[in-house]
Amino acid sequence: MYRQKYIFLLPGLLVLVAVILFPLIFTIRVSFSSWDVYNPGLNNAGGAMYARLWDDSRYWEALWRLSLLSLSTVLIQYVLGFALALLVWRDIAARRFLRVLFLVPMMTTPVVMSVIWRTIFHESLGPLNPILEALGIGAQPWLSQATHAFAAVMIVEIWQWTPFMFLLLLAGLLSLPSEPFLAARVDGAGPVRTFLSVTFPMMGAISVGAILIRAIEASKIMETVYVLTSGGPGTATETVSYYIYIRGMRDFQIGYAAALSLTYLVIMAVALTLIAKALIRLMVREARA
Amino acid sequence: MAEIRLQELAHAYAPGAPHALKPLDMTWRDGGTYALLGPSGCGKSTMLNIISGLLHPSEGRVLFDGQDVTRLGAGQRNIAQVFQVPVIYRSMTVGQNLAFPLVCRGGPTPRIRQRVEAIAERLGLTPLLKRPANALTADQKQLVSLGRGLVREDVAAILLDEPLTVIDPQMKFELRRILKEINAEFRVTMVLVTHDQTEAMTFAEEVIVMNHGEVVQAGRPRDLFERPATTHVGHFIGSPAMNFLPALAVAGRAVVPGTGLSLPLPDGLPTDGLVLGFRPEHARLSGASGTMQGRVARLWFEGLDEIVALSHPAGEVRLRAPAGLGLAPGDTAAFTLRDTALRLYRNGRLVA
Numbered sequence: 124m125y126r127q128k129y130i131f132l133l134p135g136l137l138v139l140v141a142v143i144l145f146p147l148i149f150t151i152r153v154s155f156s157s158w159d160v161y162n163p164g165l166n167n168a169g170g171a172m173y174a175r176l177w178d179d180s181r182y183w184e185a186l187w188r189l190s191l192l193s194l195s196t197v198l199i200q201y202v203l204g205f206a207l208a209l210l211v212w213r214d215i216a217a218r219r220f221l222r223v224l225f226l227v228p229m230m231t232t233p234v235v236m237s238v239i240w241r242t243i244f245h246e247s248l249g250p251l252n253p254i255l256e257a258l259g260i261g262a263q264p265w266l267s268q269a270t271h272a273f274a275a276v277m278i279v280e281i282w283q284w285t286p287f288m289f290l291l292l293l294a295g296l297l298s299l300p301s302e303p304f305l306a307a308r309v310d311g312a313g314p315v316r317t318f319l320s321v322t323f324p325m326m327g328a329i330s331v332g333a334i335l336i337r338a339i340e341a342s343k344i345m346e347t348v349y350v351l352t353s354g355g356p357g358t359a360t361e362t363v364s365y366y367i368y369i370r371g372m373r374d375f376q377i378g379y380a381a382a383l384s385l386t387y388l389v390i391m392a393v394a395l396t397l398i399a400k401a402l403i404r405l406m407v408r409e410a411r412a
Numbered sequence: 413m414a415e416i417r418l419q420e421l422a423h424a425y426a427p428g429a430p431h432a433l434k435p436l437d438m439t440w441r442d443g444g445t446y447a448l449l450g451p452s453g454c455g456k457s458t459m460l461n462i463i464s465g466l467l468h469p470s471e472g473r474v475l476f477d478g479q480d481v482t483r484l485g486a487g488q489r490n491i492a493q494v495f496q497v498p499v500i501y502r503s504m505t506v507g508q509n510l511a512f513p514l515v516c517r518g519g520p521t522p523r524i525r526q527r528v529e530a531i532a533e534r535l536g537l538t539p540l541l542k543r544p545a546n547a548l549t550a551d552q553k554q555l556v557s558l559g560r561g562l563v564r565e566d567v568a569a570i571l572l573d574e575p576l577t578v579i580d581p582q583m584k585f586e587l588r589r590i591l592k593e594i595n596a597e598f599r600v601t602m603v604l605v606t607h608d609q610t611e612a613m614t615f616a617e618e619v620i621v622m623n624h625g626e627v628v629q630a631g632r633p634r635d636l637f638e639r640p641a642t643t644h645v646g647h648f649i650g651s652p653a654m655n656f657l658p659a660l661a662v663a664g665r666a667v668v669p670g671t672g673l674s675l676p677l678p679d680g681l682p683t684d685g686l687v688l689g690f691r692p693e694h695a696r697l698s699g700a701s702g703t704m705q706g707r708v709a710r711l712w713f714e715g716l717d718e719i720v721a722l723s724h725p726a727g728e729v730r731l732r733a734p735a736g737l738g739l740a741p742g743d744t745a746a747f748t749l750r751d752t753a754l755r756l757y758r759n760g761r762l763v764a
Contacts, residue, residue: 305466306499310513310560311487320512324503 154381160374172382181358182366182383186390189362192273193341196280201334203281204288209322212296222293229286237350240279241266244351269359272352276360279347284340288333295329296322327406335399342391363387414476414490414568416440416463416601421472423458432458434626435471440569442477443599445592447616449606449648455625456605460571463603465489476568487516489568492561496574498553500545507532507541510559517564531563534597535590551583555590562594569601576611588615609649613637621645643687643760652692652719655729656757659686666756668726671704673749675756678764685759692719694753695731702746704729708739720745 157168176182207225211218228236243249244265252262265271303325307317345364348354354361354369361369367387371380422435433455440446448456461467463474465486473482481489492513501509507528514524532538535555540548545556554575561570572591576584592615595602606612612619613633620630621644629641640646646654657673659666661683667674673688695703697720706722706729718735721728722745731747739745756764 300497302495302497302499303501305486306493306495306557306560307501308466308486309464309491309493311516312512313487313516316516320501320503324501327503 150381150385153378154385156378158377158381159379160376163377168378172379173386175379176382176386181361182363184358185361185363185366186387188273188360189342189344189364190394192277192280192344192362193338196277196284197334197337197341199277199281200285200288200337201330203285204290204333205292205326205330207285207289208293208296209318212293225289226286228283229290231283233283233346234350236283237279237347240275240282241351244275266352267356269356272356272360276344276347276351279351280341280344283347284337288337291329291333291336292326295326295333299325331399331402331406334402335395338398339395342395414601415442415478416569416603417475417478418459418463419473419475421459421462421469421474423455423462423467423469423471427470430625432625433462433469434624436627438620438627438630440601440603443595443601444618445595445602445604445616447604447606447612447619448622449609449612449619450622450628451607451648454622456622457573458625459622460493460573460603460605463569464491464493464571466493490564490566491569491571492558492564492567493571493573494554494557494561494575496577498550498557498578500548500553500556502544502546504545505541506537506543506545506548506556509545509556510537510541510563513560513564527563527565531559534562534594535559551579551587554579554587558591558594562598562600567600569603572602572604574606575604576606576608584611591615609651613649619649621648623648637691639755639762640689641762643689643757646689646755650691650693652730652732654689654691656687656689657727657729659688659756661686668704670725672702673704673754675751675754675764677756681758681763687757687760689755689757690749690753692730692732695729695747695749697731697733697737698746698748700744700746702748704749705744705746708741708743708745710741711739722747 152165154172155168155170156165157171158164158166211221211225243251246252246262246265246267249265251265256262263271265275299322303321304317307321312320343364344362345368348360348362348365349368352360354365363383364387367380367383370376370383416439418436418438420435420437421433422431423433424431448459450456458467462469465481465484465488469482473480475481476489486493501512504512510528510531511524514527528541529538532541535558537552537555537559540552545553548556557575558570561567576587579587588611591602591604594600604612604615606615613636617632618630619633619636621628621636623644629636629645636645636649640649640654643654643656646656657668657671659668659673661667661677662674665674665676666686666688668688673690675688677683677686704722704724706724708720709723709728710721712719713735714732716735717732718737718739720731720733720739722731733739755762
């Protein structure tokens with residue numbers, strides 16, 4: 124009965140298979156081979172690639188670095204974005220202009236902006252160090268020292284993606300009902316208490332959403348690192364995706380890169396799920412009610 | 413608790429814009445119950461928000477017990493307000509919700525707890541104190557909102573902005589009863605904003621009818637029912653609405669042509685725009701002849717009563733009659749009406 128229904132499902136299924144299932148299954152297969160420059164092709168290497176990965180400290184360091192980088196930048200983006208959204212939420216002069224202004228960084232191309240930021244950070248030619256010197260802070264080795272380079276990547280990430288947080292949180296704020304705020308005023312709550320007791324709890328669900336979307340995006344940081352520092356100095360700013368790029372595309376160790384990618388995929392899926400659960404527990408109070 | 417006085421109060425939302433609330437003077441007795449009644453957009457919520465301090469009036473003053481509070485913010489006025497949508501602080505328990513106004517003002521914790529427990533006891537919320545407020549039903553949430561007002565001992569008045577609109581009919585009755593009890597017990601001034609005339613008439617000692625930003629009539633429910641100041645009030649209050657028929661001046665009397673409805677015209681009154689009105693409740697069906705005769709157009713069942721719509725060349729009138737008279741659409745019927753039940757209006761305003 125109605126056997127022709129499968130005909131209508133077929134296009135969607137084909138796309139699913141071609142776009143998601145085939146590459147995934149192929150990657151799994153490749154990860155069990157030792158496909159590289161010298162031995163191209165699918166052979167059977169068993170779990171050799173995974174054993175090698177287990178001992179690859181550069182990979183685990185990149186993973187740890189990525190966690191630090193993404194969690195800290197997303198957190199700062201959230202705080203800044205929330206603050207900016209609160210700033211232009213109520214009727215203030217020129218809020219339309221400010222709303223557009225805050226969105227400009229998000230509209231720019233990451234690679235282009237990374238190039239511009241690299242120029243800004245340039246230790247002898249860039250504009251930043253002369254400004255810092257004028258302020259009495261002194262020139263900083265922005266891209267040549269490990270901690271500074273890490274901070275530089277963070278700054279660019281925060282600059283680029285805070286507008287996204289701002290946009291989502293502003294939309295959330297604008298959708299809030301006005302009565303609780305009126306009630307808080309009648310009850311005599313000041314601005315801080317109103318924020319903590321009214322605004323923030325009501326923004327819980329949308330905050331979790333915004334943070335998760337950014338966390339998923341941030342776990343793939345690649346172009347900023349590539350353009351700004353190329354993972355350097357040394358491996359000080361090397362993230363997982365950049366390391367996989369080096370192994371797969373530069374060294375052409377296809378089998379090993381596949382194993383790295385899969386491990387990365389699983390770790391990220393588990394980690395983001397746990398983060399989501401934790402955030403919901405922490406920020407969305409009514410979920411428990 | 414306080415007497416609330418509105419002095420030459422008026423409000424326009426922007427300079428030069430038309431008044432959302434036209435200039436008015438009014439005094440609300442300490443401990444009284446008042447209802448602001450009117451259609452949506454008539455300015456009743458504007459008035460309420462001015463009293464609670466959420467809105468600063470563009471003209472005039474608000475006095476609590478003779479003290480000018482016009483420029484004070486909502487938090488400094490000791491006013492409690494219950495909104496149409498039940499407002500609860502979602503992240504808190506019922507107990508924390510009730511304590512919130514006291515916590516905001518500071519004070520010893522044991523005192524706050526004692527007060528919260530007393531109010532919860534009064535409102536029947538004691539078993540729910542530890543529950544998350546978000547998990548309550550709409551009417552319980554509305555009780556919590558009310559409780560947040562009552563918990564402050566110094567509260568000058570409780571303003572209720574259509575608080576029963578989203579409540580189930582059954583619970584509406586219950587909540588209205590609780591409100592009346594609270595008023596009697598705490599002697600706290602209560603002002604109810606509503607567009608439901610039954611709610612206003614049953615709740616308040618004095619009803620203030622508003623239309624287009626203006627107070628049309630203020631008085632006891634019986635006065636509004638018996639002597640509506642305008643045809644608008646007559647339409648708005650009472651179910652079914654008051655009957656109005658255009659009248660002509662004939663030999664010093666206002667007469668509805670083709671009927672026995674007539675009233676003497678006061679001296680010197682211009683004779684255009686005359687209307688005679690009467691309540692459906694005051695007419696008595698009287699068989700074939702009477703003050704006015706017409707054809708039965710429609711009938712509505714209303715329990716012990718029946719609403720009969722009579723059509724007549726002068727217009728359609730509705731009567732409230734005991735059910736079971738055996739009338740059917742198309743029948744001819746007549747009714748009698750005492751002159752004392754007739755009201756004369758000119759250009760929509762009560763004359764006699």
